[in-house]
Amino acid sequence: MKFINLRDGIIVAVIFLSALLFIFLCNFSSGDIAEISVGGEVVKTVSLNKDDSFFVGNVSFEVKDGEISATSSPCHDKICIKSGGIKNVGETIICLPERVSVRIVGKSESDSADIIVG
Amino acid sequence: MGLLLALTFALSAVETAVSAGLPAGVRIGLANIVVMLALLSMGKKEALTIVVAKSVFILITKGVTAFMLSLCGGVASFIAVLLLIKSEKNSLILISVAGALVHNIAQLIAASLILKNINTLFYAPVLIIAGVIAGSATGTVIKITLPAVKKAVNDNK
Structure with a gap:
């Protein structure tokens, strides 16, 4: 078997x-x-404009400076915490x-531009 | 065989330690090196045994969720590697990268099913990039170590 061809x-x-391109195309619009x-059902919708901290189940979340992050969780790998702020x-x-x-779903109706060109 | 199995467990533990410094969910797939080495030097049965044993090791050390993810990823990538290895035209890098990609994608699908939620699929591009890099790296390691492993297996027969 050859190593590479x-x-x-x-x-x-x-x-x-193509994966790299996809990331660049997708990742440049911030939402709030x-x-x-939890288990596929939306239990809470929060605005990222106001600093806040709360629990969902055993996981605690913090909203700060327009970002949301998981701050503590009883799980083993702490992948949620390592994800950082989104x-x-x-x-x-x-x-x-x-x-x-947690998923960022979009922008609230506000005075922001529809599309930023260039 | 026992030696490879022990190596898998050790690499699995090393990997958990190393992954702490990587972006969330990204893994190198060190243990997959051993699975491919087993497949290339011994046979299907031995390789599959290692896949399942590795998952059981994870069940003991990290719990049920991790076990299910590990088993889904391990078995899916095993099947992909098995199919690709049949043709002489496929290079080692392709097989190794495909194994890593299928491993990641299968885990992602399993995660979506557990969460009953497709949010996880947004993570696919990151895992694809990680899979290509990890697959190339493990492919290189396999290229370097395969002759020695083959020799050891033959000597022990």
Whole structure:
């Protein structure tokens, strides 16, 4: 078996670049509404414009400077806490053992521009 | 076989330690190196045993959720590697990267099912990038270590 050949190199490069492109296309719009779900059901919707801290199940969350982050959780890996603060549309914080997930869903109706060009 | 199994457990533990410094959810797949080495040097049965044993090790050390994710990822990537390895045309890098990608994607789907929520799928691009990098790295390690492992397996027969 060969270590690498041209065809496979191209396949791998294309997969890599398309994922990279997807991230760049998706990650540049910040939102200010976070939706928190437990086991697939939305249990809480919070605005990121106001600093706040609260519990959902056993996981505590903090809203600060327009970002939401998980601050404590009883789970093993603390992946939710390591995710840090999120603020862009589509970004998520997930705590699998507690079945809690947070997702930034969009911007509230406000005076912001619809589209920023250039 | 026993040696490879022990190596898997050790690498699994090392990986947990190393992953602490990486972005959330990103793993290197060190233990997958051993699974592929087993598949290339011994056979399907031995490799599958290692996949399942690794998941059981995770069940003991990290709990049920992690076990389910590990098993889904492990078995799915095992099947992908098994299918790709049949053709001589496929290079080691392709097989290794495919194994890492399928591993990540299967875990992501399993996570979505547990959460009953598709939010997790937004994480796919990050895991795809991580999978390509990790797969290339593990492929290189396999290339370097395979001759020695093959020799050891033959000597013990």
